[in-house]
Amino acid sequence: MLLSRLDLIKKEISSINEYVPGKSIEDIVRAYGLDPDSVIKLGSNENPLGPSPMAVDALIEHAPQVNIYPSADASELVDALSGHTGFPAHNIVASGPGMDGLIDGLMRLTIARGDEVIIPMPTFSYYEIAARANGAVPVLVERNVDYAVDVKAVQDAESSRTKVVFLCSPNNPSGNLVPVEDVRAIAEFTHGLVFVDEAYVEFADSSLVHLVNEYDNIIVGRTFSKAFGLAGLRIGYGIMPQWLKSEYMRVATPFNVSVAAIAAGTSALSDTEHLTKSIELVREGREFLKEHIPFEVYDSQANFVMVDVAPLKARDVCESLLRKGIIVRDCTSFLGAGDSLVRVTVGTRKQNERVVENFGEVQGL
Numbered sequence: 001m002l003l004s005r006l007d008l009i010k011k012e013i014s015s016i017n018e019y020v021p022g023k024s025i026e027d028i029v030r031a032y033g034l035d036p037d038s039v040i041k042l043g044s045n046e047n048p049l050g051p052s053p054m055a056v057d058a059l060i061e062h063a064p065q066v067n068i069y070p071s072a073d074a075s076e077l078v079d080a081l082s083g084h085t086g087f088p089a090h091n092i093v094a095s096g097p098g099m100d101g102l103i104d105g106l107m108r109l110t111i112a113r114g115d116e117v118i119i120p121m122p123t124f125s126y127y128e129i130a131a132r133a134n135g136a137v138p139v140l141v142e143r144n145v146d147y148a149v150d151v152k153a154v155q156d157a158e159s160s161r162t163k164v165v166f167l168c169s170p171n172n173p174s175g176n177l178v179p180v181e182d183v184r185a186i187a188e189f190t191h192g193l194v195f196v197d198e199a200y201v202e203f204a205d206s207s208l209v210h211l212v213n214e215y216d217n218i219i220v221g222r223t224f225s226k227a228f229g230l231a232g233l234r235i236g237y238g239i240m241p242q243w244l245k246s247e248y249m250r251v252a253t254p255f256n257v258s259v260a261a262i263a264a265g266t267s268a269l270s271d272t273e274h275l276t277k278s279i280e281l282v283r284e285g286r287e288f289l290k291e292h293i294p295f296e297v298y299d300s301q302a303n304f305v306m307v308d309v310a311p312l313k314a315r316d317v318c319e320s321l322l323r324k325g326i327i328v329r330d331c332t333s334f335l336g337a338g339d340s341l342v343r344v345t346v347g348t349r350k351q352n353e354r355v356v357e358n359f360g361e362v363q364g365l
């Protein structure tokens with residue numbers, strides 16, 4: 001019975017490894033019998049300052065209107081994003097749920113069964129899931145030893161079926177940017193699209209978004225989940241050439257950004273004080289972590305740092321930190337990351353001090 005029911009599911013789905021999220025506070029409280037107030041969550045790159053108070057006010061103000069559908073294309077948020085980014089509205093798509101929704105929409109738009117996407121790994125795992133679910137064959141290429149994208153390997157992986165090359169800048173989990181000349185090179189040799197994921201760009205020294213004005217095959221993905229502190233509302237956006245927005249809107253799920261998300265997102269964009277505070281906290285905190293965690297810590301342009309705990313195993317170090325109520329991310333589930341990398345979200349000063357102290361204690365494992 002079950003076997004015949006499984007016939008209903010597309011063949012490609014069986015090759016997908018389910019997305020592995022960072023652990024929740026509830027998971028840890030249950031597993032280790034901890035006091036919830038003692039647990040710090042530094043495994044999902046969220047904003048430790050919380051949401052913008054202006055966004056919270058907007059949510060409350062709009063709560064009585066949730067019986068009404070939002071605008072189908074979130075045009076109020078798109079207009080606000082136009083002011084924020086300097087790009088005209090015809091280059092911007094607002095998306096829910098989060099940037100993940102944009103990635104999925106892009107796959108639905110471009111992929112016919114057997115088409116290929118190129119993914120330099122280790123990187124954010126949802127590219128591969130969205131690609132496979134839409135019938136694509138992910139072509140995984142290794143990065144260089146310093147986690148830079150190997151442009152030659154990407155070129156070697158290019159084929160007549162390449163539809164999208166995924167570049168994450170700053171990269172999750174390694175924290176490094178993709179140099180502009182590498183993106184240009186890839187955009188020029190590929191006959192596919194180049195998706196530049198800038199989920200963490202607000203914390204970085206530079207952005208690649210200006211390339212959207214120069215290349216008709218570059219699309220930049222962004223999110224409100226990190227610097228804007230709205231991960232729970234699931235809002236993302238894309239900046240893309242006008243021709244691509246026109247095509248994208250043919251397949252976009254109508255009303256995919258909720259009334260609450262449009263209101264809070266628009267307010268968060270105007271709360272520059274909260275944004276600046278969030279960015280400063282991260283910039284200071286990642287230097288502190290890099291200096292004081294007693295293992296190799298990679299330079300990062302994001303709101304997390306990647307720590308190599310070799311010869312220890314990431315799994316053991318994470319387990320030991322979890323027992324102390326500190327949630328960090330074991331990167332073993334990232335394809336190509338090996339088994340000794342741990343990703344730590346930058347927290348408040350107090351949280352960072354606790355992280356450093358506890359990394360000191362795991363040294364003797």
Ligand SMILES: Cc1ncc(COP(=O)(O)O)c(C=O)c1O
Nearest residue numbers: 098099100124172199223225236
């Ligand atoms: C690199 C990267 N891209 C995209 C996302 C997804 O963002 P969103 O929360 O907007 O779906 C994440 C989330 O962690 C991420 O790390």
